[in-house]
Amino acid sequence: MFNIAVFVSGRGSNFLALYESLKKRQSEAQIAAVVADRNCQAVEKAKELGISTYFVSSKSREDFFTYEELKQILLEGETNLIVLAGFLKKIPDTFVDSFKSRIINIHPALLPSYSGKGMYGINVHKAVFNSRERYSGATVHIVDKIYDHGKILAQQKVDISTAKSPEEIAERVLEIEHRILPEVVRKIIEGKINLDT
Numbered sequence: 001m002f003n004i005a006v007f008v009s010g011r012g013s014n015f016l017a018l019y020e021s022l023k024k025r026q027s028e029a030q031i032a033a034v035v036a037d038r039n040c041q042a043v044e045k046a047k048e049l050g051i052s053t054y055f056v057s058s059k060s061r062e063d064f065f066t067y068e069e070l071k072q073i074l075l076e077g078e079t080n081l082i083v084l085a086g087f088l089k090k091i092p093d094t095f096v097d098s099f100k101s102r103i104i105n106i107h108p109a110l111l112p113s114y115s116g117k118g119m120y121g122i123n124v125h126k127a128v129f130n131s132r133e134r135y136s137g138a139t140v141h142i143v144d145k146i147y148d149h150g151k152i153l154a155q156q157k158v159d160i161s162t163a164k165s166p167e168e169i170a171e172r173v174l175e176i177e178h179r180i181l182p183e184v185v186r187k188i189i190e191g192k193i194n195l196d197t
């Protein structure tokens with residue numbers, strides 16, 4: 001079994017898109033754990049689906065694990081891949097080292113543009129909107145020690161020239177996210193993407 005841990009902070013639509021795609025393909029892979037840094041919708045959904053949930057370094061919970069403890073849990077659970085799907089905290093360097101090239105992230109813009117500290121969620125779409133870009137899109141990349149920096153695994157653009165607000169851009173980009181994240185994960189499972197750089 002190929003075990004995936006999904007890290008979340010919000011509504012969890014990317015987590016669900018991944019869950020559904022694995023289910024549909026009756027994949028040999030499963031989302032074995034959902035990890036959050038706060039109480040959020042994604043955790044509620046994971047619980048409903050019977051997936052183990054954990055909190056890491058959380059301000060809103062007392063029952064959280066440290067990254068070191070979480071590392072042990074994920075290693076014991078024979079985790080093959082960690083997917084950051086709307087996870088808002090920076091992953092500590094030591095944790096990145098422990099799962100070197102085994103952590104991927106979905107970013108709601110065309111990296112390397114609109115990246116770095118503070119560039120998450122609606123902030124990204126506001127910046128794109130204010131720059132009157134014709135295109136935006138989504139990028140899946142390997143997580144290294146620098147924000148939004150690791151090797152790009154997939155990227156797809158979408159025409160946003162008629163979008164009237166950052167929210168409208170977010171909607172169009174989200175559709176792309178829901179397509180490319182499951183696709184990249186599928187290719188990793190099938191060995192069609194090599195994560196070792």
Ligand code: GRF
Pocket residue numbers: 008009010011012013014015042085086087106107108120121174177
């Ligand atoms: C997505 O746009 C993701 O790319 C960004 O935060 C949003 C999370 O959405 N980092 P969801 O929680 O997956 O619905």
